[in-house]
Amino acid sequence: MLLRTATRPLAPRADALREAARPAVRWGLGHALPKSVIGAAARRGDLHGRLIVASSTSSDVPVDLFDAIRASGPIHRSRYAYVTATLPVVREVLANPDVRAGVDLGTGAGPLGRLGRWAHRTTPMGPLTPPSLLVTEPPDHTRMRKLVTRVFSVKAVQRLRDRTEEIAEDLLTSLEQQGRGGRPVDLVEAYCALLPVTVIAEILGVPDSERQKVLDFGTAAAPSLDLGLSWRRFRRVEGALVSFEAWLVDHIDAKRRDPGEDLLSQMVAARDDDGVALTDRELIATAGLVLAAGFETTVNLLSNGIALLHDHPDQRALLRDEPDRWPNAVEEVLRIDPPVLLTGRTVVRDTEVAGMPVPRGAVVTTLLAGANRDPEVFADPHRFDVTRENAADHVSFSAGRHFCLGAALARMEGQVGLQRITERYPDLRLAPGATRRDTRILRGFETLPAYLS
Numbered sequence: 107m108l109l110r111t112a113t114r115p116l117a118p119r120a121d122a123l124r125e126a127a128r129p130a131v132r133w134g135l136g137h138a139l140p141k142s143v144i145g146a147a148a149r150r151g152d153l154h155g156r157l158i159v160a161s162s163t164s165s166d167v168p169v170d171l172f173d174a175i176r177a178s179g180p181i182h183r184s185r186y187a188y189v190t191a192t193l194p195v196v197r198e199v200l201a202n203p204d205v206r207a208g209v210d211l212g213t214g215a216g217p218l219g220r221l222g223r224w225a226h227r228t229t230p231m232g233p234l235t236p237p238s239l240l241v242t243e244p245p246d247h248t249r250m251r252k253l254v255t256r257v258f259s260v261k262a263v264q265r266l267r268d269r270t271e272e273i274a275e276d277l278l279t280s281l282e283q284q285g286r287g288g289r290p291v292d293l294v295e296a297y298c299a300l301l302p303v304t305v306i307a308e309i310l311g312v313p314d315s316e317r318q319k320v321l322d323f324g325t326a327a328a329p330s331l332d333l334g335l336s337w338r339r340f341r342r343v344e345g346a347l348v349s350f351e352a353w354l355v356d357h358i359d360a361k362r363r364d365p366g367e368d369l370l371s372q373m374v375a376a377r378d379d380d381g382v383a384l385t386d387r388e389l390i391a392t393a394g395l396v397l398a399a400g401f402e403t404t405v406n407l408l409s410n411g412i413a414l415l416h417d418h419p420d421q422r423a424l425l426r427d428e429p430d431r432w433p434n435a436v437e438e439v440l441r442i443d444p445p446v447l448l449t450g451r452t453v454v455r456d457t458e459v460a461g462m463p464v465p466r467g468a469v470v471t472t473l474l475a476g477a478n479r480d481p482e483v484f485a486d487p488h489r490f491d492v493t494r495e496n497a498a499d500h501v502s503f504s505a506g507r508h509f510c511l512g513a514a515l516a517r518m519e520g521q522v523g524l525q526r527i528t529e530r531y532p533d534l535r536l537a538p539g540a541t542r543r544d545t546r547i548l549r550g551f552e553t554l555p556a557y558l559s
């Protein structure tokens with residue numbers, strides 16, 4: 107009896123401590139441990155390890171390591187993963203039914219796996235946590251994706267083109283006011299970030315007043331794709347994901363009460379052929395992914411494109427004389443400086459890749475940015491050439507069943523966004539002080555100061 111009274115007040119404290127320990131374990135298994143293992147492998151010369159370390163310490167794309175990995179064979183076996191920078195092999199992996207999307211660190215078999223599963227029970231919903239489309243496989247993936255595909259078809263996107271042109275023109279007009287008197291303006295803040303968020307927010311029915319909040323959530327959560335985050339950063343990212351989810355729950359509730367014409371209202375009301383709706387978690391995950399993917403990547407396409415065109419005046423001149431080349435120019439920007447550098451897969455059944463056996467449980471990293479520079483596919487691959495005939499053969503939107511749902515939208519926004527700014531400000535000059543974003547898988551600019559004339 108005495109014992110029972112003594113332990114009773116301790117139980118809630120023990121529970122609280124256990125709950126507080128889960129994020130620390132998630133971080134340890136998902137970031138600290140892989141970081142030290144990879145660091146050690148890199149010091150021993152492992153190419154994949156060197157690649158990860160290089161990408162986490164510098165904003166330059168490690169093109170030489172891509173080339174070295176490709177030169178070592180169609181699929182390179184590193185100490186802890188398989189990795190490929192060969193374009194046909196990247197496509198093969200991404201289409202292979204024996205691999206599934208995503209990489210689970212610390213959730214395999216054994217005691218570490220059990221610990222990982224325990225810690226992941228309270229993981230906030232994010233782009234890489236189920237039921238996000240990015241890590242869901244058929245049949246659930248097929249069912250969920252079908253409900254949103256229609257809205258992003260090439261035809262549906264063509265209808266959005268005029269509205270996107272208007273948004274771009276409005277943003278460029280306010281840019282002009284900001285740049286009056288020869289003052290430099292930050293093109294990322296005032297243009298590249300605002301164009302995609304305005305378009306996707308209109309598609310999803312997010313009110314104007316909420317857009318800055320959504321942008322802030324996106325920026326804070328973007329490093330969630332990266333490996334080896336510091337504890338502070340990891341906590342910030344998880345905090346942002348929790349706030350984003352709470353905001354989505356409220357927003358979806360509002361659409362339930364007062365539906366509009368927008369995609370989110372359609373998703374809330376959608377039923378599959380058997381009359382089944384998305385579950386609440388599926389709805390939140392899909393809406394969150396479409397919203398965040400809708401602007402976190404396209405902002406990079408615009409900023410990478412502006413910088414590339416600025417640095418290649420001959421290509422800019424060509425586009426001025428032959429504006430029909432703009433769609434191909436956007437493909438070339440996507441090829442040479444892709445907004446998403448790589449993606450990961452896990453083998454679920456013993457399989458073969460490029461004729462080589464790859465066992466169940468293996469992790470395969472497909473280097474999209476490396477495949478885009480495969481010299482067997484792209485002649486003189488490190489050259490930026492807007493006339494390149496096969497520029498669109500890149501894999502910047504991935505391939506296979508997870509091929510980017512928003513590719514048509516992103517391409518249209520890239521064409522409108524880059525052509526409009528280039529034609530309106532033909533003498534635009536980048537000012538000193540441009541900085542790259544410190545995310546590692548997503549690649550773009552944090553700031554791009556420029557003089558408009």
Ligand code: HEM
Binds near residue numbers: 251512516
């Ligand atoms: C230049 C801009 C963009 C790039 C480079 C890009 C890139 C990608 C990549 C590489 C993937 C697949 C990742 C994997 O295979 O693991 C993907 C998936 C996805 N993207 Fe995009 N994306 C862009 C714009 C957009 C836009 C505007 C939307 C908004 C609708 C969007 C929505 C999605 C969704 C929902 C998925 C998940 C598809 C699935 O797993 O079935 N993306 N994107």
